[in-house]
Amino acid sequence: MSSPEQPAHPLPLSKAEKQLARNLTQLLRHGKPRKLTSLRPDGFVSLAEVQTVPAFATLTVPLAHAIVAEDNKQRFALRHEGSEVASVADGTNVAGWWMRANQGHTLTGLDPEQLLKRIEDSSQLPCVVHGTYLAAWPTIRTLGLSRMKRNHVHFASGLPGGVGPKVISGMRASAEVLVYVDAAKAMQLGVVFFVSENGVILTPGVGPQGTVPPEAFAQVIDAATGTDLLLQDGSSALASMPAGAAEEASELPEGDANSASEVATGNIIGNKRKGKGNGNRNGKGMGKGKGDLLNLISRKGKGKGGGSKGGKGRKGSWPEFLGQPGDAAVKAIAAAAPGLKVMKVPEGSMVTMDHRLDRVRVYVGSDGKVTRPPHLG
Numbered sequence: 393m394s395s396p397e398q399p400a401h402p403l404p405l406s407k408a409e410k411q412l413a414r415n416l417t418q419l420l421r422h423g424k425p426r427k428l429t430s431l432r433p434d435g436f437v438s439l440a441e442v443q444t445v446p447a448f449a450t451l452t453v454p455l456a457h458a459i460v461a462e463d464n465k466q467r468f469a470l471r472h473e474g475s476e477v478a479s480v481a482d483g484t485n486v487a488g489w490w491m492r493a494n495q496g497h498t499l500t501g502l503d504p505e506q507l508l509k510r511i512e513d514s515s516q517l518p519c520v521v522h523g524t525y526l527a528a529w530p531t532i533r534t535l536g537l538s539r540m541k542r543n544h545v546h547f548a549s550g551l552p553g554g555v556g557p558k559v560i561s562g563m564r565a566s567a568e569v570l571v572y573v574d575a576a577k578a579m580q581l582g583v584v585f586f587v588s589e590n591g592v593i594l595t596p597g598v599g600p601q602g603t604v605p606p607e608a609f610a611q612v613i614d615a616a617t618g619t620d621l622l623l624q625d626g627s628s629a630l631a632s633m634p635a636g637a638a639e640e641a642s643e644l645p646e647g648d649a650n651s652a653s654e655v656a657t658g659n660i661i662g663n664k665r666k667g668k669g670n671g672n673r674n675g676k677g678m679g680k681g682k683g684d685l686l687n688l689i690s691r692k693g694k695g696k697g698g699g700s701k702g703g704k705g706r707k708g709s710w711p712e713f714l715g716q717p718g719d720a721a722v723k724a725i726a727a728a729a730p731g732l733k734v735m736k737v738p739e740g741s742m743v744t745m746d747h748r749l750d751r752v753r754v755y756v757g758s759d760g761k762v763t764r765p766p767h768l769g
Contacts, residue, residue, distance in 0.1 A: 618708020
C-alpha cells in the first residue's frame with residue numbers, strides 16, 4: 393500500500409465542491425443515489441467507480457484529497473493500493489485509489505471489525521456521551537438509545553470545546569440532552585463498542601432494535617440547566633424497564649437544531665440565562681439570553697403558565713471535567729462559582745440523598761480523576 397503525492401487542489405473548496413463533498417457522505421454512507429459494486433467490508437470503494445456516478449464525474453484525485461483535508465469532522469479516508477503510482481500531472485488517473493466514509497453508515501455488507509477498532513476494555517472509554525434532544529428523552533428514558541436506521545449508535549468521548557481530548561465528531565453542537573453511558577455496565581449487558589478513525593465511539597447495540605439499555609445510563613444532563621434528568625424523573629426505576637427502539641432525533645443532519653431548542657423559560661438554572669415575568673420551568677414568562685454551556689446552545693423564547701418570578705441563572709453542570717484530576721476540578725468550579733460548596737468525594741462513598749443547589753460533589757476514582765460529570769445537587 394502506498395500514498396503517492398498528488399497535485400494540490402486549491403483550498404478552500406468552492407461552493408459547488410462543498411456540495412459535492414456533502415453528496416459524497418450520502419454515497420459512501422448510505423449508497424445514494426446507488427450502492428457501488430466495489431464496496432468492501434472495510435467501507436472502501438473504488439474512486440474509479442465513484443466517477444461513474446454522474447454527480448461525481450468531476451471528482452479527481454486532487455479534489456478527493458482536498459475534500460478529505462478540509463473536512464473538519466474527518467468524515468472521509470482516502471488511500472492508494474497497489475504498486476502502480478498515478479503519474480498523470482492533472483491527477484485524473486484514479487487507478488488504485490480507494491475512498492470511504494469513516495462512520496455513519498446505513499449500508500449493509502460492512503464488517504465493523506475491518507471498518508472500526510474494537511474496544512476490549514472499558515477503561516479505554518472514560519467518557520461515553522450521546523447528544524440528543526428534549527423531545528426524544530421520554531422515549532429514550534423508557535426504551536434506551538437506538539441505532540435507528542444507522543448501523544450504530546453514535547457517541548462522543550467528550551463535549552465539543554470541552555477540557556480533554558479534542559472532540560471533532562460524534563455529537564451535534566445543538567444537543568440539548570447529554571446521555572452519559574457507563575461503559576463497564578454497558579459491556580456487562582452485552583454492548584460492544586468500537587471507535588472510528590475520526591474518534592467517534594460506536595456500538596451496534598443489543599437486541600433486534602440495536603439499543604443501549606437505560607440500565608447503562610450513568611447520568612442524563614439537560615445541557616442548558618445542568619439538571620440530571622435521571623434524578624429529576626425518578627428514573628432509577630429504569631433498570632426494570634425493557635430495552636428497545638429510541639430516537640428519531642438521532643437521524644437529524646449534524647448541526648440541525650431541533651425546534652425544542654427554541655423554548656426557554658424564566659426561572660431555571662442555566663448559564664448566563666436571564667428571565668423576567670411569572671415563570672418557572674412550567675410557568676408563564678419570558679426568558680432571553682445565552683445558554684452558554686460550553687457553547688452548546690443558545691436559546692430564547694416564551695413559556696406559558698403561572699409561577700414565581702424568573703431570574704438570572706447559573707451553570708449547573710461541569711461535564712468538561714470528566715476524566716480530569718479531581719483537585720483541579722474542585723478548584724476550577726469553586727473559582728468559577730463563588731458561594732458553592734465544592735467537595736471531592738471518593739467513588740462509592742456513602743452520601744446523603746438530599747438535593748441542594750449550593751453544593752457540588754466531585755466524584756473521583758482511585759486514580760484521583762473525575763468519574764462522573766460534577767453537577768449541583
